[in-house]
Amino acid sequence: MKKGTLIIGGLLLLAIIIFMKYRSNYNEANRYQKQVEEAWGKVQSSYQRRADLVPQLVATVKGAAANEKEILTQVTQARAGIVNAKTPEDMEVMGKKINTAINLAFEAYPQIRSTENFQELQTQLEGTENRINYARDQYNEAVKVYNEHITGFLNEMLLNKTRFPVKESFQAAAGAEKAPKVEF
Numbered sequence: 001m002k003k004g005t006l007i008i009g010g011l012l013l014l015a016i017i018i019f020m021k022y023r024s025n026y027n028e029a030n031r032y033q034k035q036v037e038e039a040w041g042k043v044q045s046s047y048q049r050r051a052d053l054v055p056q057l058v059a060t061v062k063g064a065a066a067n068e069k070e071i072l073t074q075v076t077q078a079r080a081g082i083v084n085a086k087t088p089e090d091m092e093v094m095g096k097k098i099n100t101a102i103n104l105a106f107e108a109y110p111q112i113r114s115t116e117n118f119q120e121l122q123t124q125l126e127g128t129e130n131r132i133n134y135a136r137d138q139y140n141e142a143v144k145v146y147n148e149h150i151t152g153f154l155n156e157m158l159l160n161k162t163r164f165p166v167k168e169s170f171q172a173a174a175g176a177e178k179a180p181k182v183e184f
Contacts (some may be wrong), residue, residue: 005056013035021133025155029164036167043170046132057124062184066113140169152164 148165149155 012153019156022158025149025158029146029150029155029159032142032149033164036139036142037145039135039142043132043135043139045179046128046135049127050132053128054125057121058184061114061121064117065184143167143169 147166150159151166
């Protein structure tokens with residue numbers, strides 16, 4: 001009897017150990033899967049940030065550049081008019097126009113800043129793309145950890161492949177190795 005009890009006890013202990021290991025591996029696979037989903041959500045969030053931010057930045061820079069162009073055109077035309085003036089009266093009238101144009105230009109837009117706006121746009125674009133790249137890298141790392149776990153020796157046999165499928169790392173789109181064109 002003692003031998004039979006020991007065998008049954010040993011088998012029961014082995015069953016409990018296997019169940020605990022399976023439960024632990026299942027819970028760990030579930031946790032890794034959630035981390036992959038969270039990492040992909042961060043990639044999507046970064047994409048949305050870019051989709052929201054870049055058009056607004058480009059529109060702002062375009063608007064500022066157009067405003068500066070208009071002001072500079074007015075000032076340049078006013079200055080050209082004084083050079084072409086033939087009489088003292090023409091010069092006096094043109095001088096007043098230049099002063100008015102310059103005063104309006106500085107009142108409407110006190111400092112020409114197109115170059116700074118374009119530099120800020122470049123900085124924002126770079127920062128946005130860096131965020132996206134970081135999020136993709138984090139996603140790929142989460143996928144690696146998850147895939148290593150579910151394809152391990154024991155987990156490969158025990159875990160349900162439908163519930164825990166192998167995940168694909170982020171792959172660049174065809175042609176992504178070519179730099180995109182940015183038009184203003």
